[in-house]
Amino acid sequence: MDFFLQLLIQGLSIGCLYAIAALGFVMIFKSSSILNFAHGELLAIGAYIFLVISVWLNLPIYLAFIVTFVGSFFLGFVIERLFLRPMIGEALIEVIMLTVGLAAMFKGLLLFIFSGNTYVYPNFLPAGLTIKIGNITVSSVYTATFLATIIFLIVFGLFFKYSSQGIYMRSVADSQTAALSLGVNVRRVFALSWAIASLVCAMSGIVLGILNGINVHDLSKMGLKVFPVVILGGLESILGAIIGGLIIGVIETLVSGYFSTSLRDVVAYVILVIILMIKPYGLFGLVEIERV
Amino acid sequence: MEDKVALLVNNISVVYHDVIQVLKGVSLEVKKGEIVSLLGSNGAGKTTTLRAISGLLKPENGRVTEGSITFDGKQIHNEPPEVITRLGIIQVLEGRVPFKYLTVEENLRVGTATRWGKPYKEDLELVYHYFPRLKELRNRLAGYLSGGELQMLVIGRALMAHPKLLLLDEPSLGLAPFLVKEIFDIVKKINEEQGTTIVLVEQNANMALNIATYGYVMENGKIVMEGKAKDLKENPDVKEFYLGTTAKGTIKSYKDVKAYKRRKRWL
Numbered sequence: 438m439d440f441f442l443q444l445l446i447q448g449l450s451i452g453c454l455y456a457i458a459a460l461g462f463v464m465i466f467k468s469s470s471i472l473n474f475a476h477g478e479l480l481a482i483g484a485y486i487f488l489v490i491s492v493w494l495n496l497p498i499y500l501a502f503i504v505t506f507v508g509s510f511f512l513g514f515v516i517e518r519l520f521l522r523p524m525i526g527e528a529l530i531e532v533i534m535l536t537v538g539l540a541a542m543f544k545g546l547l548l549f550i551f552s553g554n555t556y557v558y559p560n561f562l563p564a565g566l567t568i569k570i571g572n573i574t575v576s577s578v579y580t581a582t583f584l585a586t587i588i589f590l591i592v593f594g595l596f597f598k599y600s601s602q603g604i605y606m607r608s609v610a611d612s613q614t615a616a617l618s619l620g621v622n623v624r625r626v627f628a629l630s631w632a633i634a635s636l637v638c639a640m641s642g643i644v645l646g647i648l649n650g651i652n653v654h655d656l657s658k659m660g661l662k663v664f665p666v667v668i669l670g671g672l673e674s675i676l677g678a679i680i681g682g683l684i685i686g687v688i689e690t691l692v693s694g695y696f697s698t699s700l701r702d703v704v705a706y707v708i709l710v711i712i713l714m715i716k717p718y719g720l721f722g723l724v725e726i727e728r729v
Numbered sequence: 730m731e732d733k734v735a736l737l738v739n740n741i742s743v744v745y746h747d748v749i750q751v752l753k754g755v756s757l758e759v760k761k762g763e764i765v766s767l768l769g770s771n772g773a774g775k776t777t778t779l780r781a782i783s784g785l786l787k788p789e790n791g792r793v794t795e796g797s798i799t800f801d802g803k804q805i806h807n808e809p810p811e812v813i814t815r816l817g818i819i820q821v822l823e824g825r826v827p828f829k830y831l832t833v834e835e836n837l838r839v840g841t842a843t844r845w846g847k848p849y850k851e852d853l854e855l856v857y858h859y860f861p862r863l864k865e866l867r868n869r870l871a872g873y874l875s876g877g878e879l880q881m882l883v884i885g886r887a888l889m890a891h892p893k894l895l896l897l898d899e900p901s902l903g904l905a906p907f908l909v910k911e912i913f914d915i916v917k918k919i920n921e922e923q924g925t926t927i928v929l930v931e932q933n934a935n936m937a938l939n940i941a942t943y944g945y946v947m948e949n950g951k952i953v954m955e956g957k958a959k960d961l962k963e964n965p966d967v968k969e970f971y972l973g974t975t976a977k978g979t980i981k982s983y984k985d986v987k988a989y990k991r992r993k994r995w996l
Contacts, residue, residue, distance in 0.1 A: 601838065601847040604831065608839040611828035615883075618785055618822055619890060620814025620843035 452686020453586035461634035477660020478543035483639025513635030671719030741796035769947035783820035817893030829872030840889025
């Protein structure tokens with residue numbers, strides 16, 4: 438029983454990580470229908486920025502966080518400006534291929550600068566985050582992942598629900614023509630969704646770096662892991678991304694605990710195939726409101 | 730002040746996809762504070778004219794190739810909608826297009842996109858003043874509203890932008906006659922109380938000419954007739970082809986169906 442609970446908690450916190458990684462992906466898809474294949478690389482870039490600032494430049498941790506978040510936010514803006522804006526009006530498949538190209542380019546750049554070695558962050562998490570309940574110990578990494586996810590989700594939830602920019606972003610996702618007719622700056626909305634997605638990626642990159650160490654190949658693999666998560670949850674749904682992330686996280690951890698760790702990566706894709714067969718729009722996929 | 734020209738459309742031609750010509754030299758003049766209606770059958774080019782004014786031609790791959798559009802003395806043809814909406818021209822789209830997954834109140838808030846600082850509290854009250862029904866529905870998802878409620882919503886959403894010029898594209902489409910009357914009364918009220926200049930595109934010529942001061946009739950991408958609304962209502966051609974009565978003003982009867990079809994005077 439203890440073993441099960443231990444796995445469950447671990448699974449939930451990994452699930453949180455998947456959830457925020459998927460959040461960025463869903464955001465871009467929702468506003469502009471683009472599947473971003475460079476997602477894993479954006480995540481890796483965030484993790485490396487944090488590494489450079491906290492370890493190589495040896496600056497305080499809070500500064501590293503700020504610089505990473507601001508940096509990746511602007512990186513998202515720049516990517517949109519330089520690569521995606523000229524593609525407005527082109528066929529969707531071309532834009533999606535462009536993100537495949539971006540992925541290759543970013544990965545190449547990262548390998549060129551940092552090579553394929555695995556780095557680690559200094560241990561900066563306060564020891565107080567390690568929680569002991571009975572026989573179960575939750576290590577600080579997992580608690581931190583948990584907390585970070587919850588804070589992120591609350592902040593973004595409030596942003597989308599109440600702020601003007603958040604409402605504009607949702608309006609563009611809903612009907613681009615109507616948004617244009619009211620003077621919503623659709624290009625700015627696209628730019629903002631890339632910027633926010635990139636920021637969220639950086640967050641999950643850092644957490645993943647703390648968990649597994651920083652390695653270009655491992656981090657960019659996360660970009661594929663978001664697919665089962667978002668397909669399970671439904672491509673358009675932020676809530677779906679969160680719940681999909683939690684489910685995949687828990688199942689993966691249970692499988693690797695009870696059966697074998699080598700099954701761990703397979704099981705997510707098995708779920709993906711099953712979901713596509715029985716519920717292709719995902720658990721929370723868009724249910725078209727139809728009125729006659 | 731009363732007679733100042735707000736919008737001047739000067740002999741414009743519009744082409745979609747570089748080959749399909751839809752408008753062939755359309756000219757309109759709209760004075761500040763008046764309601765001008767634009768009549769015509771399907772495919773006459775009314776919606777395209779509105780799109781040319783509001784800048785929404787671009788997403789449809791259309792372009793003004795000749796002529797000019799000026800609003801408050803500024804040339805606005807072929808400008809993007811972000812620029813044109815910020816000058817105070819807001820188009821209410823045909824077919825109502827709400828943001829289905831946003832609540833009524835969120836829909837209205839999108840209307841403030843063009844305004845500095847995005848203030849919305851007072852304006853919400855103003856919209857609820859004109860459309861009390863929307864206040865009851867404020868937390869409902871717009872996708873579940875009825876046709877009349879949606880029409881109120883999209884007009885309200887446009888009002889949030891404090892438009893100087895409101896372009897209404899077929900607000901009566903698919904609505905029950907008493908609702909059409911209610912909507913038109915409110916449009917008139919908005920025009921009088923807010924001083925908003927309105928261009929009204931309509932199939933329901935009777936209603937449109939009742940609230941408008943001036944009217945244009947379009948056919949095949951051209952303006953074929955124009956005049957004061959009350960003169961147009963008396964015009965035998967307009968009566969025959971748009972008001973559904975005979976030239977003498979009596980209701981059309983199937984008895985006369987075999988009689989020769991009246992030749993349009995302007996052809």
